[in-house]
Amino acid sequence: MSSPVLLSLSSFVQLDRNASTPLFIQLAQQIINGIQRGYLTAGAKLPGTRLVGDQLGLHRKTVIAAYDELEAQGWIDIIPNKGTFVLQQSRVKQSIPSTKPPISTTQYPIKTGYDIQISNILDNPFEENRAPYFFSDGTTDIRLTQVRNLSLQYSSSMNRKGSLQRMSQYHENGSIFFKEQLSNYLNLSRGLHISKHNLLITRSSEMSIYIIAKVILKPLDKVIVAELSNFAVNMTLLQAGATLETIPLDKEGISIEALKQKLKTGRIRMLYITPHHHYPTTVTLSAKRRLELLQLANEYGFIIVEDDYDYDFHYEKAAVLPLASADTNGMVIYTGTLGQSLAPAFRTGFVVAPQNLIQEMNKYLGIIDRQGDIIMEQTLGEMIEEGEIHRHLKKSLKVYRERRDHMSDLLQDMLEDYVSFDTPNGGLATWVQFHQIKSLMTIKEKCLKQGLLIPRHTLYQNKQISAMRMGFGHMDNLEMEQSISILKNALASF
Template identity: 85%
Template sequence: MSSPVLLSLSSFIKLDRSVSTPLFIQLAQQIINGIQRGFLATGAKLPGTRLVSNQLNLHRKTVVAAYNELEAQGWIDIIPNKGTFVLQQSKTKQAIPYTTPPLSSSQYPDKTGYPINNSNILDNPFEVNIADYSFSDGTTDIRLTQIRSLSLQYSSSMNRKGNLKRMSQYHENGSLYFKEQLSNYLNLSRGLHISKYNLLITRSSEMSLYLIAKVVLKPLDKVIVAELSNFAVNMTLLQAGAVLETIPLDKDGISIEALREKLMKTPIRMLYITPHHHYPTTVSLSAERRLELLQLANEHGFVIVEDDYDYDFHYEKAAVLPLASADTNGMVIYTGTFGKSLAPAFRLGFVVAPQNLVHEMNKYLGIIDRQGDIIMEHTLGEMIEEGEIHRHLKKSIKVYRERRDNMSALLNELLKNYISFETPHGGLATWVEFYRTQSLMNIKDKCLKQGLLIPRHILYQNKQISAMRIGFGHMDTLELEQSILILKKALESF
């Protein structure tokens, strides 16, 4: 009759000859796993190497090597003329008994054995796209990116001798070379007056806002957002413990009068705003309201977080300068994404703020992303210095302008009986409002059956409005036409 221990070994040891890990190491690791999980009781006698090799179809030398490894690590005792034993109780801690041990030692637990903090606020709302077509909230088209050119730029930056010294200057404050180039770029393109010491480099705009909230906000601080706003931003602010309140907006942006009324009742800590092209409606904050907003911030001492998420994309006229360009009292924190017209891997987030705030945020950045991506920062810095960023953006804007015009033409031709919209002056998305307040989720379901995914996060519906933010940047002419036709068919079915 086979040894019970031998039968136990064969039940949980599963060796994989296709991987690079030697078989004797795999065997030793899985026996250790069995001891830790209580499959092999302490003090139990292990079967001889010959029996194990026959049972598991291994060479005997493999089993001998595994036993030697286990003895060296202190998991077993090999006693001459007596046998091999799982470490005695006196030499190891008492094993925790399992009432219902898992069937296999390779099975990993589904849940922790201890309580954790669960966050419903941060649940991921994004959906996996398995459809032929998909709307977005306004993303670029990676197919327009010259991947080969970017790869060569990245490679040459790594190999350039002069960069060795620059790379050695990298520390917890990031690449000073990149910050110098980026500060020059922002000063020229956005009318700012900053130096490299006013910049914090992050991985994304989401990380930027997280760090801002970490330093600026305390639990129960009141933060004002527009009544239609970015759900991801709201989640980040709520997670920081903020109390969110909303104010209405119209064709000239957020209502300054509504903000003034709130300030008369209670102090606020922060206002989050996207004044260049408001997210999601794409309207711009008027010049008059910009001046009023800065004045209110100076009078009442609240922070303005200005997210210029798509500043680079404007088509008819020069872009309106950000609020930060007129801020002389340090009330505006300016955030954005550099390289948005490039492939996602070549993008970085940034924060522009007074030095004391940058210094404090950098402490938290040092915890979650201390090293950053020095090679990428140098590559982007060289692309600024050599003018490559400007040339690529100029080519991209021409394509995106054509796609915006195509979107407007299709909406006018195919959906004029169902929607109203204004052609945006910039950005990568169009705000569409439906005449009938029908269920957008029903429209979404009908479109998905026809091969078009409409993500939940671009839908906006309440008692007053039924609308959608439709990105056009990521779709070519045929894709956009087919998507709008599917949407039309869904609307006609109601």
């Protein structure tokens, strides 16, 4: 009859002969695991090396090496002429052998053995996409990226004379060279008046908003957002402890009159806006309201966080300059993304603010991303210096404008009976409103059955509105046509 311990070994020891870890180390580690979990109790006699080898299909010398390793680590005691025994030590878990079959040592615990704080606010709103077609909320098409050219740019920046010297200037506040190039680029393209000392470099716009919230907000601070706003930003602000209040918007952007009423009822700490192309409706904040907004910020002392998430994409005329370009009192924090027309790995977020605030935000950045991406910042700096960023953007703008126009034609020709929309003057998405209040989740389900995913976060529905933010940037003409056709079939089935 086989030893009970031998049977126990075969139930939880699983060896991978293709792994780089030697078999004797694998065996030793899994026996240690079995001791810790109570499968092998203190004082238990281990089977002989020949028996273990036969049972597990190992050479006897492999088992001997494993036993020697266990003895060296203090887990077993090898007594000549008596046998090998599990040592009774404080680190060895003492327990009564379980009547349940032992769990494989390769299985990791599903849950912690302790309580954790769970955030329902930060639940992931995004869905896994397995459908052949999908709408986005306005993203670029990675297929348009000239990956080979970007790779060559990345490689050449590493080998260029002076690159190593520039990289040596990197410290916890980011690449000096990149900040100099980016500040010049923003001054020329967006009418700002900043230096490298006014920049915080982040990995993404989400990281920018997170750090801003950590530095600026205290629990219960009142933050104003539009009644239709960026869900991801709202999540971040709520997680920071802010109290969110909303104001309506129309064809000219957020309502200044509604903001004035809010200001009369109590102190406001911050206003979050996307004035260039409002998210999600794509409307542009009018010049008159921009001036009024800056005057109110100066008068009442609230902070304006201006998120210029898609400044690069405008088609009809010159882009409207950001509020930050007219801010003389340090009331506007400006955030955006560089390189949206490039591959995702080449994009980077940034924050523009007065120097004292940048210094405080750098402290938080130093905790979560101290090193940054030295090589990428070097590459982006050189791409700005050599005009590559502008050339990439110019090429992609032509394509995205054609796609915007094609999407507008499709909506007009195929969905005129169901929706209304205005062709956006910029950005990568169209704001589409349904004529009748329909169940958008039902439409979503009908479309998914036909191979079109409409993500939840693109849908906006309440008693007054039934609408969606329909991204077109990521789709070619055929994909747009198929997607709109599926949506039309779903609407017609009601």
